[in-house]
Amino acid sequence: MDRLRAGRLTGDMPEHPILVTGATGKSGRRVVSRLRAKGLPVRAAARNGEHLFDWTDSCSWDAVLKGVRSIYVVQLDGTKLVRPFIERAVRHGAQRIVLASGRGIDNPDYAKDSGGVLDGFLDGEAAVRESGLEWTISRPGWFAQNFSEGFFADAIRAGELRLPAGDGAASFVDAEDIAAVVVAALTENRHAGQIYELSGPLAVTLTEAVATISEATGRDIRYVPLSVEHYVAELVQRGLPPADAKAFADVMEPLREGTDEYVSDGVPRALGRQPRTFAEFARSTAAAGGWPA
Numbered sequence: 001m002d003r004l005r006a007g008r009l010t011g012d013m014p015e016h017p018i019l020v021t022g023a024t025g026k027s028g029r030r031v032v033s034r035l036r037a038k039g040l041p042v043r044a045a046a047r048n049g050e051h052l053f054d055w056t057d058s059c060s061w062d063a064v065l066k067g068v069r070s071i072y073v074v075q076l077d078g079t080k081l082v083r084p085f086i087e088r089a090v091r092h093g094a095q096r097i098v099l100a101s102g103r104g105i106d107n108p109d110y111a112k113d114s115g116g117v118l119d120g121f122l123d124g125e126a127a128v129r130e131s132g133l134e135w136t137i138s139r140p141g142w143f144a145q146n147f148s149e150g151f152f153a154d155a156i157r158a159g160e161l162r163l164p165a166g167d168g169a170a171s172f173v174d175a176e177d178i179a180a181v182v183v184a185a186l187t188e189n190r191h192a193g194q195i196y197e198l199s200g201p202l203a204v205t206l207t208e209a210v211a212t213i214s215e216a217t218g219r220d221i222r223y224v225p226l227s228v229e230h231y232v233a234e235l236v237q238r239g240l241p242p243a244d245a246k247a248f249a250d251v252m253e254p255l256r257e258g259t260d261e262y263v264s265d266g267v268p269r270a271l272g273r274q275p276r277t278f279a280e281f282a283r284s285t286a287a288a289g290g291w292p293a
């Protein structure tokens with residue numbers, strides 16, 4: 001709070017709410033909590049958030065942007081709406097923006113872009129850089145919370161994670177660390193112009209990750225590697241259109257190919273400490289009752 005008051009964003013202006021989009025999601029929810037824990041005013045926005053905000057309805061944008069100077073933007077994957085949103089934000093007097101992007105977007109060999117997600121991230125990053133605002137970009141790799149509240153949570157609950165990811169490993173990043181970096185960038189002056197690639201401190205394989213979750217939860221959970229063909233066939237059998245099943249298999253490619261194994265320095269650079277390990281994530285999630293039962 002003191003640091004923000006000392007910064008040029010507030011000066012002698014009255015305090016402005018910090019807008020958090022995606023405020024009900026894995027990173028946004030944690031950003032909201034951390035800002036409020038610092039006593040800062042927050043406008044938590046999403047379709048199901050405290051403040052109604054829908055990327056696909058530009059009529060909902062002005063109400064959340066009014067009076068805001070700093071914004072955390074979690075974009076809608078597969079769209080290029082960050083650019084018009086930022087133009088609108090500038091008209092409302094925004095000064096600082098922190099964008100949620102993704103690791104590997106500057107590497108054409110990183111992943112297939114079947115849903116236009118990478119294209120949307122690239123356009124969003126360019127829009128932020130060209131905006132004239134103070135900007136910071138967060139580029140996280142795979143979230144550890146995919147196991148507890150995202151993509152893999154149902155399978156973890158069922159006791160068996162079946163994926164076309166072979167022995168691939170990833171340096172999963174804890175969304176708590178992502179939120180800590182975002183809050184630092186929103187509230188401190190030294191992060192302008194920084195791109196923070198965010199990962200955990202080391203890569204773990206899916207077998208290791210699932211074993212770590214088993215240990216933390218005291219439940220018997222296993223990982224079963226599948227071929228891409230087998231995985232797609234299973235999803236289609238469960239009713240998914242073949243194109244969607246193939247898109248899910250494509251999303252797994254960085255895990256399968258190990259392109260998300262490398263460790264990034266964003267957490268130490270932004271926060272001056274190491275990121276949390278996967279084991280710390282698994283244990284703290286268990287302590288908070290956060291594993292799907």
Ligand SMILES: NC(=O)c1ccc[n+]([C@@H]2O[C@H](COP(=O)([O-])OP(=O)(O)OC[C@H]3O[C@@H](n4cnc5c(N)ncnc54)[C@H](OP(=O)(O)O)[C@@H]3O)[C@@H](O)[C@H]2O)c1
Pocket residue numbers: 021022023024025026027028045046047048049053054055056074075076077100101102103117140141142143146150
């Ligand atoms: N998960 C990962 O491993 C990972 C890794 C790297 C990058 N990312 C990127 O990080 C971003 C967030 O991912 P996440 O995993 O945190 O997602 P998430 O937990 O599903 O959160 C998505 C948020 O966006 C909101 N939202 C969805 N549709 C919306 C709409 N039409 N208008 C307004 N808000 C909308 C959701 O709230 P409502 O439903 O209430 O609207 C929710 O708050 C995505 O761009 C993703 O590609 C994710």
